[in-house]
Amino acid sequence: MSTTDLNRIEMGVAFHGVLYAFPVTIALCLGQLIKNVGPISLIGCAYFLFAITMNLFAFAYVFRFRIEANKKTDKRIGLIREIANSLKIIKFYAWEDAYYDNISKRRNEEVSQLGKMQAYISIVIAYGILTPTVASMIVFVCLYGIKGGLKSAANTFSSLAIFQVLSAIVFLLPQAFSTGLTAYVAFKRVQEFLLSEEVDPETLKAIPCENIENSIEVRDCSFEWGEESVADNDEENDSSSTSNEKNSKDKKNKKNDNGNERHEIKIKSSFKGLQNLTFDIKKGEFVIITGPIGSGKSSLLYALSRLMTKTSGELRSTGDLLLNGQPWIQNTTFKNNITFGTAFDKKKYDTVVHACALTGDLEVLESAENTEIGERGVTLSGGQKQRLSLARTCYKEADIYLFDDVLSAVDAHVGKHIMDNCLLKLLNGKTRLLATHQLNLIEHADKIIFLNSDLTYEIGTLDELLTKSLDFKKLMENFADNDFNGKNENNEKKHTKEKIEKISILEKKDTLDVTSIESSFDEKEYELAQKEQEERKKGRIMIKEERAFNSIGLKLYHDYFVYGGGKKFWPVAVSGASFSQILNTFCILFTTVWLSYWSEKRFKHKTDGFYIGIYVLFSFSSMITTFLSSIILFMICLNASKKLHNAAAKNILHVPMSYIDTTPIGTIINRFSKDIDILDNELPMNFIFSLNQGFTIFGILIMAIIYLPWFAIAVPFLIFVFITIIDIYQTTGREVKRLESVQRSFVVNNFQEVMSGLDTISMFKMEEMFVYKNDFTTDKQNEATIVFQGLQAWSTIWIMLLAVCFTIMVCIMCVCGVFSIGAAATGVLLNYIIELSSGLRNLLRETTELENFMNSTERVANYADELKQEGTYKDQATDPGDQWPSHPSIKFDGVCMRYRKNLPLILKNLTFEVQAGEKIGICGKTGCGKSSTVASLFRITEIEQGRIIIDGIDISKLGLYNLRKKISIIPQESILFKTTIRSNLDPFNNYSDDELWETLVNSGAIEADELEKVKKQKFPEDAETAHKFHLYRQVEEDGKNFSLGEKQLLGLSRAVVKKSKVLVLDEATSSVDYETDAKIQRKIKENFGKDTTILTIAHRLKTIIDYDKVLVLDAGEVKEFDKPYTLFKQKDSIFRGLCEKAKIMDSDFENL
Structure with missing residues (x-):
């Protein structure tokens, strides 16, 4: 338009x-x-x-x-x-x-x-x-x-x-x-x-609270999102190619495998909304909102921001309110993204940059704060985007701050820095609401809002919720089982554990796993910084239109x-x-x-x-x-x-x-x-x-x-x-x-x-x-x-x-x-x-x-x-056949890679070998080459020297399609397309509905005992009540009708349906809650057996300590490559240092 x-x-x-x-x-x-x-x-x-x-x-x-x-x-x-x-x-x-x-x-x-x-x-x-x-x-x-x-x-x-x-x-x-x-x-x-109907400014105006001590008052409020689409036959197959007569016939008859007519209509969102909420938030309180995936944590923040339709009740708030939701980065300088049109105050700016752990990033960027951030933040990692967005919010004066999972993509050290210096210090005295799945932060909260999967909610202090909410107790129990090990607890974690012990929830002691090793400057940022070095000298990343x-x-x-x-x-x-x-x-x-x-x-x-x-x-x-x-x-x-x-x-x-x-x-x-x-x-x-x-x-x-x-x-x-x-x-x-x-x-x-x-x-x-x-x-x-x-x-x-x-x-x-x-x-x-x-x-x-x-x-x-093109896409002459790789071994032999001829090497003589069926964890400090290793494996970036061999075949000799269709990846953030779930899983129409239903069960998106009931649901008749992961549910643009955890389950489903013998996890669970993380890890073990080679870029180290080997990279070179416990026992090893920072002890290996 x-x-x-x-x-x-x-x-x-x-x-x-x-x-x-x-x-x-x-x-x-x-x-x-x-x-x-x-x-x-x-x-x-x-x-x-x-x-x-x-x-x-x-x-x-x-x-x-x-x-x-x-x-x-x-x-x-x-x-x-x-x-x-x-x-x-x-x-x-x-x-x-x-x-x-x-x-x-x-x-x-x-x-x-x-x-x-x-x-x-x-x-x-x-x-x-x-x-x-x-x-x-x-x-x-x-x-x-x-x-x-x-x-x-x-x-x-x-x-x-x-x-x-x-x-x-x-x-x-x-x-x-x-x-x-x-x-x-x-x-x-x-x-x-x-x-078309516009947002009524009156609906966005805040009505002051009746009690002057309160910042937010919610009285019997219900909220819902707008409408979503249900795809018709054409929409369902928009991302598909009809490769056989059966598919063509299905399309002609406009029926799916269950005989469901495919239409495109507008229905109410499958998320039933937030119902009958009543609570108060006092001025200066720090409130944490938590709950399982899809329970409405983000929706609650949007509702309080008046960006979600209120259908009943009364919502009041006193003072200016700011929501820090999905990171949005402008195509402008680092500084301008933070100041965002407000007057520049050097002292305040420096304070905010430090509080949001961005000082190290500015030191790496050649033009520092004047470096241009590319469109959509292409020069930044997910964690850096979150911190830059957080800095923008903190730089703007407000009375109430709402944060949507702002610490999900940062490591424990950076997260603690932000918690201490930003949320607790810089914003001290302000009303703060943080939606998060990181239960180790709950100790800091003055109040907790726990949202259940059935859309009910509980509110209170940690002691109160442990006493009155069975679901919250179970969640904390799972958290404690996964992340406590009684030896090296810091005070806040110990305090949380003691509270749980008081009500006899746990018998076992564990140590909190702060197992993310990402630092304040992600490897992807480093690689992109190298890639665009010349442009950054001028403070510019994006190429001007020719x-x-x-x-x-x-x-x-x-x-x-x-x-x-x-x-x-x-x-x-x-x-x-x-x-x-x-x-x-x-x-x-x-x-x-x-x-x-x-x-x-x-x-x-x-x-x-x-x-x-x-x-x-x-x-x-x-x-x-x-x-x-x-x-x-x-x-x-x-x-x-x-x-x-x-x-x-x-x-x-x-x-x-x-x-x-x-x-x-x-x-x-x-x-x-x-x-x-x-x-x-x-x-x-x-x-x-x-x-x-x-x-x-x-x-x-x-x-x-x-x-x-x-x-x-x-x-x-x-x-x-x-x-x-x-x-x-x-x-x-x-x-x-x-x-x-x-x-x-x-x-x-x-x-x-x-x-x-x-x-x-x-x-x-x-x-x-x-x-x-x-x-x-x-x-x-x-x-x-x-x-x-x-x-x-x-x-x-x-x-x-x-x-x-x-x-x-x-x-x-x-x-x-x-x-x-x-x-x-x-x-x-x-x-x-x-x-x-x-x-x-x-x-x-x-x-x-x-x-x-x-x-x-x-x-x-x-x-x-x-337009410059990648290498040959399909090469019948070198096609290894459908059975390849039957023996999925991987060998990096002297691999060197750079993004441009005039830029330094990112991978330097990278050499290691993975045997078929081994599970390898890849870790290392910032800029070590983890993401570059994955990029070279998929040939997203071609190597300059050396060989990468899978099952005896040099992948540089293969067509890109012949290579990529045989290996799978679960990325850090799964992107969904505006079509049906079916087409998101199988755009080629290579699989039947029954195979895809089975995939959704195997990935944990649908429980096995409810599959037959879900398959009987028809679209559009049952669209409002149908299962969230029904094959023919329409995915909205950017997957807006799915939470982050739900997107990752669909990302896992994509990998499961391909049945690849090589699987790469690129920090696939870094941004999901502990329960979803555990679920994804469990499903990976169930679906990818001993004949599958797995490479995992670790965000939480505890997820890879039971792997066959750990590959530690530094500056694009292999520094360590051995069994996790063997490396851990070496006191001067890099892996040992990483484990100590993540509070991983001997007992964690003993309990495997």
Whole structure:
């Protein structure tokens, strides 16, 4: 909407003057025709109006097809946006083909509607251009039938000139109606958005608490989210490719395996909401909100922030309130992300940076606080994003702070630093609510809100909840069993344990496991810092959008027509369109010439019927040739647009991740929205009108030379001056237009950024700042647009002056009798020479717009032909077969890897070997190369030296698909796509429903004893009550209707369904609660047996101390590689030091 629709409105406004001028022109011309020819001219005008009416009916069909095409366009662009945001996950799972098929499918649906629309437009163009010719023909034939002959040459050709005036406006009518209807559709969409229900500011205003000692008062409140979608058949298969007949049949019948009809409707969210809440939070209290996954911890914070719909009850709060939810990072400097539009206070800034453990990060960044953070925070790890977002919240003064799991992605040392220096010290005296699954923090809480899985809740102190809540006791018992070991407890953990012991919950003593080894600067940050070293020296990470500076070359036109007509047949297609247009020009010009022959009875022995027959024949021939030329060009352009789009989409799917990380999403979206829209709609019309105007002017000049041979002397001068004007205009206009395209990308980027951070912007009350930023970027774009329009006005004045000079010259030559030409011939010549002015002006406009529109072709062609690609995707010659790896051993042999040639090595002679079926934990300090090892294993980044061998095969010899489909990964944060759960698990439709149901059971998403009940639930009938992990439940954008823990269960399901012999866990449980962590670890052991090799990047060290071996990395080199206990017994080992920091003792190994 922010790109394509607004562009269509802009184009529609540019042509709206034609629609206003049309009735006035008709009235004036009609009056003059009646004066020249008499009332008979009304017959021609009646036909003229009839033809226009028929065109309007035709445009009703065009309008219908445009609406359908817009729907398809929205789906396609939404999918492109999703791919750009989630490409790394797509690469990990080797889903490129599935998503390419999905894009192609949506594009084909869109092109189908566009093809129908353009067929009607071709008819309208042909009929519109012919209408004045047919109207004049009817008038003159009727005049002959009634009066027995034509009037004088003066009356005849002056009337013909009037019809040509009508022809000029009718020539623009198809384009005006087309752009007008398109703009109307776009306007209605924008209008619907602007008139949609807005958030009532009154609902966001805080009502002060009745008790002055309270910060928050909740009285019998219930909250719920909005609606979510249930996918229809098309949506369910959007990410799928039909690889067998069974799937095709299922799609045809629009049934799933259970016979459920697939629809897309709006239902209430599957999360039943928060019900009947009543509690008070006193000023200055520190409240912890905890509970199992999906219990509503985050929802409660959003409810208190008034970002969740309150259905009943009364919510009161005193003072300013801030919510720190999902981390949102701007594409600006480190400092600006923290200050976020507020005044810079050095002392306060330094205090906040220290409290949020960001001091170490600034020391590593070469430009320190002035380093630009890439779009979406691509230069930051998950933990650093959280801390930067936390710093922004703390820098802003407020009375109440709500934090949503802000310590989930940091290690114990950093977490303790933030707890002590930020939450307890910096914000001391403020009301703080922290939603978390880290139960070791509960000791600090003044009050605890425990949310149960059944949506009930308990509130009280730790002692009170241990006494009255059985579910809370069980949760604490599980926590204590997993994380206590009675020897080296610090005071706060010991105090918590003692409280539990007082009520006889536990008999066993354990030690709290603070087993995260991530420091304040994550390895991913280090690697990206190395990767973008040159840009950071200037404080910049994101690469500016490229902008060409040369004119559009013939090669681009050649490549465009090759895309449109094929390598072998494009000359035939282009020649056919050109020849049809030449015939059309000849027919139109000869029709007028023949009228002069008829007027002066050139062939004395021929009857009037002969003249009338030829006149009618050429009149209708011009319509046929116009239609042929239009439809051929439309088909060429639409085919070129389709192939360019698909080639560009395919290349985006296979582009190296470095390009995605350094390219703004708005730039990519701009390619597939505005640029493709120009290729689909504007460029075909422009080609048609450019050819029409070009050949018409050429024909007029030839005619003038035939009648006035001396005029040939002036033609070279005319051409020279015209080309000079074009060159001056296009040289400047080209760069202005390209600059406008780049500035438009800035507008889109800003819009995308704002849309992803609406909640943050709203909570910080920074709407005005972003409105100003939007106005600024829009003004910059408009500056280029206004300059371009000024250039158009300048060129129009000079072209009209040139044409007028030559028109006067021809008139003088005709009047002075330099050549012996008759009155009828003079009428023909003057009739067309007068058109030279508008013709040259239109030709200049059309050819210039053609070059400007070809700039969009150039931009899309850059994606289609020139984007750097990864290695070979599929290689049948080296395909190891379905059974590989049967013996999943892994060997790194002298592996060296860097992100760019001029950057230092990240992995340095990395050498180790993993035997088949071994479970290996990978750990080490920041920047040691853990994530780089995974990246090299999946060939996300290619190694520079050495070999990686899996089951005896060097993976560099394999196609990327052949490699990645055989190994699985569970990433730190599983990304879900906007489709069904089924398509999120199996986008290729390779598995049956029963297999996927079994996968959900094996991963723990669905309990085995409730499977049959869940399978009987139908969509959409049971959508509100269906299981959260029902196969056909629709996943909202970014998986917003699933909690973090639920997403990780689906991530585990993806790995389970692949049944890979090699599994990589990249801190897969770092951001989930202890219960979910234990559940995932248990399910991994159940589903991946001794024949599976597992590599785990450890966040909690206790999860890997029972592994076969531990690999300790440092600075990209192997420092230690042995059994965990063997390394632990070495007092000077790195692993021993890490274990001591995590409070892991001898007894932890003894209890394994």
